[in-house]
Amino acid sequence: MPYHLLRENINNYLPLSNKDLDTISDCFTLKEVSKKVFLLRGGKTCRFEGFVLEGCFRVFTLDQKGNEINLYFAVEGWWLMDIDSFMNQTPSDLYIQALEDSKVLLISKESKSKLYDSLPVVEKLFRIIFQKALVSWQRRLIRNHCLTAKERYFHFIEAYPNISTKLSNKHIASYLGISHEFLSKIKNSNKAT
Amino acid sequence: MPYHLLRENINNYLPLSNKDLDTISDCFTLKEVSKKVFLLRGGKTCRFEGFVLEGCFRVFTLDQKGNEINLYFAVEGWWLMDIDSFMNQTPSDLYIQALEDSKVLLISKESKSKLYDSLPVVEKLFRIIFQKALVSWQRRLIRNHCLTAKERYFHFIEAYPNISTKLSNKHIASYLGISHEFLSKIKNSNKAT
DNA sequence: CGCGACGTTGATTTGCCTCAACGATTGTGG
DNA sequence: CCACAATCGTTGAGGCAAATCAACGTCGCG
Numbered sequence: 001m002p003y004h005l006l007r008e009n010i011n012n013y014l015p016l017s018n019k020d021l022d023t024i025s026d027c028f029t030l031k032e033v034s035k036k037v038f039l040l041r042g043g044k045t046c047r048f049e050g051f052v053l054e055g056c057f058r059v060f061t062l063d064q065k066g067n068e069i070n071l072y073f074a075v076e077g078w079w080l081m082d083i084d085s086f087m088n089q090t091p092s093d094l095y096i097q098a099l100e101d102s103k104v105l106l107i108s109k110e111s112k113s114k115l116y117d118s119l120p121v122v123e124k125l126f127r128i129i130f131q132k133a134l135v136s137w138q139r140r141l142i143r144n145h146c147l148t149a150k151e152r153y154f155h156f157i158e159a160y161p162n163i164s165t166k167l168s169n170k171h172i173a174s175y176l177g178i179s180h181e182f183l184s185k186i187k188n189s190n191k192a193t
Numbered sequence: 194m195p196y197h198l199l200r201e202n203i204n205n206y207l208p209l210s211n212k213d214l215d216t217i218s219d220c221f222t223l224k225e226v227s228k229k230v231f232l233l234r235g236g237k238t239c240r241f242e243g244f245v246l247e248g249c250f251r252v253f254t255l256d257q258k259g260n261e262i263n264l265y266f267a268v269e270g271w272w273l274m275d276i277d278s279f280m281n282q283t284p285s286d287l288y289i290q291a292l293e294d295s296k297v298l299l300i301s302k303e304s305k306s307k308l309y310d311s312l313p314v315v316e317k318l319f320r321i322i323f324q325k326a327l328v329s330w331q332r333r334l335i336r337n338h339c340l341t342a343k344e345r346y347f348h349f350i351e352a353y354p355n356i357s358t359k360l361s362n363k364h365i366a367s368y369l370g371i372s373h374e375f376l377s378k379i380k381n382s383n384k385a386t
Numbered sequence: 387c388g389c390g391a392c393g394t395t396g397a398t399t400t401g402c403c404t405c406a407a408c409g410a411t412t413g414t415g416g
Numbered sequence: 417c418c419a420c421a422a423t424c425g426t427t428g429a430g431g432c433a434a435a436t437c438a439a440c441g442t443c444g445c446g
Contacts, residue, residue, distance in 0.1 A: 131280055131319075181395085182433085362424080363424065
């Protein structure tokens with residue numbers, strides 16, 4: 001059974017028949033991406049949605065001063081896309097880069113559209129996926145308002161131990177919205193006690 | 194044609210036949226909510242999704258110290274819900290309160306489920322609605338990282354003039370994640386020049 | 387080995403918060 | 417319709433969390 005991880009992930013959102021899972025899986029193609037290679041660059045239109053099988057990606061954007069802001073990371077079992085650019089086929093604000101040698105399943109805009117049309121339950125599936133994603137983005141924004149940098153850091157490493165251990169401090173700091181110098185101080189402030 | 198605003202809003206996301214719009218509209222019931230009255234309180238389960246016809250609501254949560262954090266506002270033409278609580282029928286973290294005498298269309302969990310089953314295009318509709326919402330939450334989080342409080346304030350009043358003019362500074366400050374004292378200083382810092 | 391990216395640490399600065407006191411405005415009951 | 421309370425907005429003083437800048441140590445890689 002190919003793409004077991006994808007099938008399992010989908011079934012977690014919405015239990016589907018093996019036949020439907022086959023149909024969906026068939027629309028994806030495997031791509032291997034070497035460390036530091038970009039899957040998407042700002043200004044380009046995002047032609048795919050991805051599901052990570054192996055490795056690690058970061059999704060980031062640039063602010064006015066040209067600083068990289070890490071939006072999120074995707075390791076095995078995570079979805080990966082520039083929703084806005086993919087949906088509207090407009091130039092992307094986002095960059096997607098492999099942080100390790102990685103394997104990712106990609107589905108093109110065309111295949112996705114066909115899939116939506118031919119298998120209506122896929123609409124429900126992604127309705128649920130986006131709905132859940134929305135909840136977690138709302139929660140993240142609340143945490144950014146309520147918690148200190150230190151609290152956000154510890155929440156992150158506890159909530160995503162499998163992600164945080166793969167990342168450099170620089171990338172974690174950017175994700176949390178703090179400077180990497182300050183993150184370094186946070187981490188070392190606990191060793192004293 | 195009742196609920197014209199709702200039909201127009203839906204058509205903006207996904208053009209539908211009048212028949213489908215009728216079917217959808219029929220699932221909603223009008224509710225009038227007086228100023229300061231709560232549509233939902235934290236701890237209760239959210240039994241509805243709402244679409245605002247008139248007036249203004251705020252959606253907020255409480256942090257550990259009991260401070261109110263305004264998550265977002267909804268005026269006419271905006272959707273209003275605790276996605277998480279509605280989807281899973283679990284107790285809500287959120288409070289929804291009318292800031293003016295308001296009119297809102299509500300759809301119950303049961304009606305929504307039936308609607309999803311009976312009219313598959315509704316899955317697509319809400320898939321698109323949630324997808325777009327997700328994009329705007331991602332953008333908002335980026336703005337919170339990149340922009341200063343002052344820049345965020347001016348972005349807000351320019352992006353949502355019809356909302357910001359209805360709100361007290363206290364509520365805007367909470368939405369922006371700053372103290373109302375500091376917002377007052379931001380507003381007055383421009384008069385000097 | 388030597389270079390460049392990353393991490394650490396300290397000094398200094400700054401954006402924003404907290405607290406407090408005081409006007410302004412709104413709402414409400416007599 | 418006014419008086420008074422309550423809420424909201426303004427302003428200033430002081431403090432703190434986190435940024436910035438700079439110097440230096442360390443590690444991985446070509």
